[in-house]
Amino acid sequence: VILDGSGSYDDETSNVDxxxxxxxxxxxxxxxxxxxGNLSGRNTKTPSFTPDRKGPFxxxxxxxxxxxxxxxxxxxxxxxxxxxxxDAGPDQNAxxxxxxxxxxxxxxxxxAEDVLIYSWTCVSSPAGDPVTSGRF
Numbered sequence: 001v002i003l004d005g006s007g008s009y010d011d012e013t014s015n016v017d018x019x020x021x022x023x024x025x026x027x028x029x030x031x032x033x034x035x036x037g038n039l040s041g042r043n044t045k046t047p048s049f050t051p052d053r054k055g056p057f058x059x060x061x062x063x064x065x066x067x068x069x070x071x072x073x074x075x076x077x078x079x080x081x082x083x084x085x086x087d088a089g090p091d092q093n094a095x096x097x098x099x100x101x102x103x104x105x106x107x108x109x110x111x112a113e114d115v116l117i118y119s120w121t122c123v124s125s126p127a128g129d130p131v132t133s134g135r136f
């Protein structure tokens with residue numbers, strides 16, 4: 001997630017001061033281990049972080065001109081669940097009538113938060129093969 005504070009400015013038109021940026025987490029999901037240390041470039045206009053959990057993140061920004069601090073600007077980011085990654089295992093060769101063991105153990109939940117449910121479907125087989133009727 002890349003944050004953007006480039007809309008921040010100093011109201012003083014006669015004396016434009018250089019702004020400093022201070023980004024910080026106000027709220028993270030309960031199971032998150034994210035801390036302010038996870039905000040890469042947290043003192044720049046455009047810091048970033050990689051969420052470790054789905055759910056709501058709330059980030060604050062205070063800008064200073066070296067004399068005065070702004071009020072806290074707040075941005076809410078909701079991280080949604082990512083789809084799992086399916087891995088059906090290696091390709092196999094078998095003889096007619098031989099049992100083939102399917103292996104989906106390489107599949108994973110990208111968020112590492114959800115239990116995977118497996119559902120196998122035959123995509124193609126020779127004409128007249130009983131596997132096409134879902135018998136496997």
